[in-house]
Amino acid sequence: MGAEFVALSLPPILIGICVAVACALPGNFLLLRRQALIGDAISHVVLPGIVVAFLVTGLVATGPMLLGAAAAAVIAVIAIEAIRRLGRIEAGAAMGVVFTAMFAGGVLLLEQSDTSSVHLDVEHALFGNLESLIWLDATGWASLMDPVALATIPVELPRMALALVVICAFLFLFWRPLSLSTFDEGYAQGLGIAPGPLGLGLVIMSAIAAVAAFDAVGSIIVIAMFICPPAAARMMTNRLGHQVAWSAGFAALAAVLGYVLAGYGPLWIGAGGSVSAAGMIATVSGLILGVAAMAGPHRTRNS
Amino acid sequence: MLADALLLQLGYNATLVTLGAALLGIAAGVAGTFLFLRKRALVSDAISHATLPGVGIAFILMVAMGGDGRSLFGLLIGASVSAAIGLLCVHWLTKRTRLGEDAAIGAVLSVFFGFGIVILTVIQTMNAGRQAGLEGFLLGSTAGMLRSDALLLAVAAAAVLVLVLVLRRPLELAAFDPGYAEAAGWSLNRIDLSMMGIVLVVTVVGLKIVGLILIVALLIVPAVTARFWTDRSDQVVVIAGIVGGVSGYVGAATSALAPALPTGPIIVLVGFALFLVSLLLSPGRGVxxxxxxxxxxxxxxxxxxxxxxxxxxxxxxxxxxxxxxxxxxxxxxxxxxxxxxxxxxxxxxxxxxxxxxxxxxxxxxxxxxxxxxxxxxxxxxxxxxxxxxxxxxxxxxxxx
Known part of the structure; x- marks a missing residue:
């Protein structure tokens, strides 16, 4: 088990956990601020950002793509806000207009341009390919201590871990203003907390999580992790700190369980092959939410 | 070439699909207006993503029963069933738990879509699954469609349009004046239910043409565009229908020229162009x-x-x-x-x-x-x- 597990399963599982937790943490605040669908919008507009970055630079490199995706996310947020104000249109509808148009543009650009030589297509953008992130040079648990082998660990893992650290740092530093302005915007303003920059900071953190996760796991898991673990955690407790902790736990559980079920589930029921890990992780997070919604101690509005 | 496409000179199938897309666009524009005015535009996003597992399961079932699994009618029935389940989940989460509708929408759309992807990967490992063509449901593909399928889509789109026009009155009432609608003896719950039913049917019929990721645009963009041109309820509905119809018609006709391109993005971008023009130039609210x-x-x-x-x-x-x-x-x-x-x-x-x-x-x-x-x-x-x-x-x- 050891060597094969470390090489084939450990990196995807760790990446999955990092993605899940990195998305779930800001997701708590988005959920409470009734901005849950921002995550949905961001993960759709990441595609045109990456495609444009590829067309401009001509190469599939991480740096330009992350920049392009982040730029697209910021443009989308600005466009949503502009349309909402200029047209006096409800936020949900403005969001629907912007992200569908940007996604459509991204798809057309992608299909029009010659990307056949590179690993870039719509399906990859949607479901990613968690299973392919293997660590070929690992020979066993000892490889984790071996700098030579560590150098070839899938680059997504350190990148995702870094994103997770950044997000944790943001939440730690701004915990008080964030929680205050989430629950009582007026009071927070009275204390001198500017809601605009803080809200934008939260959106940027979400964008970092979405963009970093996108390449590894695709956008669908990102949306699921933004919403399902925090929503399930919301059913478990009334305290914000506990909710965030629960959501991180649920996210990690979904990642591990989903990966294992996707890889070994078909074997257990006697079928061959494996199924999409990203899809399975999203499914498991939905099951967790379902259980919490039916049995969580604080599932109703007045409990 | 573009003129040929717009004048429906590219063959019987393309003509059927283009007309179907136009009718569907009108129906979606009108239905979307009610959704938009009830401030529930994004519910349609949950409905459309929730169709994916149904499509996959329907395929598997049809193969298990000895068919080739690609019957469009069967796939769309599967899509409707799972979309209805998704809709019920949104409703249940919103009513019975403390979650807001936005969170319920996001949870349902991501989980159903994820589960749909799992089913799709299952299908890929099946013998009959060698390129079942189900990916076409993601972004819409009308190229190389069977004649019977094209006919089915055109007829279904026409039927949806009739349905929307028949139910227009109560929907309009509920959208513009819910209080009056209730006083006049309509049940708001039932109206909302039928509105969601219509949106579901529009989504399912639009799956093959626009694709499940982008069909939400066909419901939202026309209504938002129309809102720029008028403040009168009856006119919003008419303008939204026109915008939707033009998007569907021009988009589908254009994509007939480029079979390699998915249809959905083109339709959506035509609609978005109309929206941009309205945002900039409309006399009252324009920039x-x-x-x-x-x-x-x-x-x-x-x-x-x-x-x-x-x-x-x-x-x-x-x-x-x-x-x-x-x-x-x-x-x-x-x-x-x-x-x-x-x-x-x-x-x-x-x-x-x-x-x-x-x-x-x-x-x-x-x-x-x-x-x-x-x-x-x-x-x-x-x-x-x-x-x-x-x-x-x-x-x-x-x-x-």
């Missing part, structure tokens, strides 16, 4: 219109202040004011008033004096609220009232 209004207002303020300064014999320093007044022939380049300028300045000062009387007098309270420092008083008061004010200006003691 250009508001810029113009602001520009005119700015000029009126400069003119008025310049004239008042002139009347009180003060010099004008502000460059824009001087330029405006010079261009209007009210002052000479060195700032000295012309004869016209003196007359206009005297008039402005008189106007201001009249306003000050009006604003000081309780009996003119309603007129006084109209004071904005710009408008001539004659626009609000009758000649008789103005004469009365002038009499008071002439004999201020008498008014006390």
């Amino acid at each position: 250009l219109a508001s810029v113009l209004t602001h520009w005119r207002y700015q000029r009126r303020v400069h003119m008025r202040q310049g004239l008042l300064a002139l009347a009180q014999g003060q010099p004008i320093y502000e460059a824009l004011t001087r330029r405006l007044m010079h261009r209007a022939g009210l002052i000479l380049p060195d700032g000295v008033a012309t004869a016209d300028g003196q007359a206009a300045a005297a008039k402005a000062l008189l106007d201001e004096t009249r306003w000050s009387i009006v604003r000081a007098d309780q009996s003119f309270a309603s007129a006084a609220t109209r004071y904005d420092g710009l408008t001539a008083i004659e626009e609000y008061l009758t000649p008789d009232q103005v004469r009365e004010i002038d009499r008071r200006i002439a004999a201020p003691q008498a008014a006390v």
